[in-house]
Amino acid sequence: MSHAFPSSSATLTEPAARASGLTKTYGKEETRVTALDAVSVEFARGRFTAVMGPSGSGKSTLMHCMAGLDPVTSGSARIGGVELSALNDRQLTQLRREKVGFVFQGSNLLPTLTALENITLPLRLAGRRPEQAWLDTVVATVGLAERLEHRPTELSGGQQQRVAVARALVSRPEIVFADEPTGNLDSRSGAEVLGFLRDSVRELGQTVVMVTHDPVAAAYADRVVFLADGRLVDELDAPTADAVLARMLAFEAQGRVS
Numbered sequence: 001m002s003h004a005f006p007s008s009s010a011t012l013t014e015p016a017a018r019a020s021g022l023t024k025t026y027g028k029e030e031t032r033v034t035a036l037d038a039v040s041v042e043f044a045r046g047r048f049t050a051v052m053g054p055s056g057s058g059k060s061t062l063m064h065c066m067a068g069l070d071p072v073t074s075g076s077a078r079i080g081g082v083e084l085s086a087l088n089d090r091q092l093t094q095l096r097r098e099k100v101g102f103v104f105q106g107s108n109l110l111p112t113l114t115a116l117e118n119i120t121l122p123l124r125l126a127g128r129r130p131e132q133a134w135l136d137t138v139v140a141t142v143g144l145a146e147r148l149e150h151r152p153t154e155l156s157g158g159q160q161q162r163v164a165v166a167r168a169l170v171s172r173p174e175i176v177f178a179d180e181p182t183g184n185l186d187s188r189s190g191a192e193v194l195g196f197l198r199d200s201v202r203e204l205g206q207t208v209v210m211v212t213h214d215p216v217a218a219a220y221a222d223r224v225v226f227l228a229d230g231r232l233v234d235e236l237d238a239p240t241a242d243a244v245l246a247r248m249l250a251f252e253a254q255g256r257v258s
């Protein structure tokens with residue numbers, strides 16, 4: 001298979017994705033907004049990282065820049081060994097297709113396709129066939145084996161989101177970015193989806209970066225990084241929901257006095 005972007009010189013110790021001095025501004029002159037201000041962060045392979053912070057702190061912007069959906073203003077964003085700013089639009093599309101999986105708040109499934117067809121659609125669009133053993137593993141991991149012939153309207157919100165997780169995993173991406181993946185779900189369905197994301201990391205070795213507002217969701221991750229006003233301000237390993245909540249309350253209290 002030919003690749004239009006330089007093949008990554010990734011070693012196993014290299015992070016799945018890395019931002020260095022990543023700055024992103026929107027608008028010009030008096031309307032300029034600095035959404036990210038020289039953020040440097042690494043997302044290690046085979047780990048589940050949550051990105052937290054108040055509304056407007058830059059979480060979605062970081063995800064979009066790291067995933068090649070939005071160009072950076074300055075600094076660097078890399079997936080594996082590949083510098084995203086060095087790629088043209090066609091190369092970026094190819095990189096996203098081959099190396100990145102996405103899960104959004106709404107599952108964005110095509111209503112006329114079955115669950116299985118939705119899961120394999122990105123691969124088919126890329127002209128690739130699903131690898132059967134991996135497809136079976138992903139389907140089993142997200143608990144969908146009995147539901148593959150169902151259409152989205154015949155699935156619960158949680159099941160639909162599990163299809164979206166399977167769709168993100170099926171191409172064995174270098175990294176999966178999930179933006180508030182449980183934002184539309186009740187807490188039980190949300191817990192299921194988060195459990196499957198965590199299983200994809202622990203059992204399948206995937207790398208997941210998840211934006212969330214919810215300390216309970218963040219506690220499923222191996223590590224939480226905190227953004228405030230476009231800056232990386234803290235991080236926590238092996239988070240519990242209580243520890244994440246305490247950290248967030250501390251930031252809010254600091255924000256009130258500063």
Ligand SMILES: Nc1ncnc2c1ncn2[C@@H]1O[C@H](COP(=O)(O)OP(=O)(O)OP(=O)(O)O)[C@@H](O)[C@H]1O
Pocket residue numbers: 026027033034035053054055056057058059060061062
């Ligand atoms: N396309 C855009 N044009 C102009 N400003 C933008 C754009 N996208 C984001 N911003 C601004 O950049 C800042 C960071 O936004 P971002 O959406 O990344 O924050 P967030 O932490 O994801 O917020 P939320 O939790 O509310 O989704 C905000 O001030 C926002 O208004």
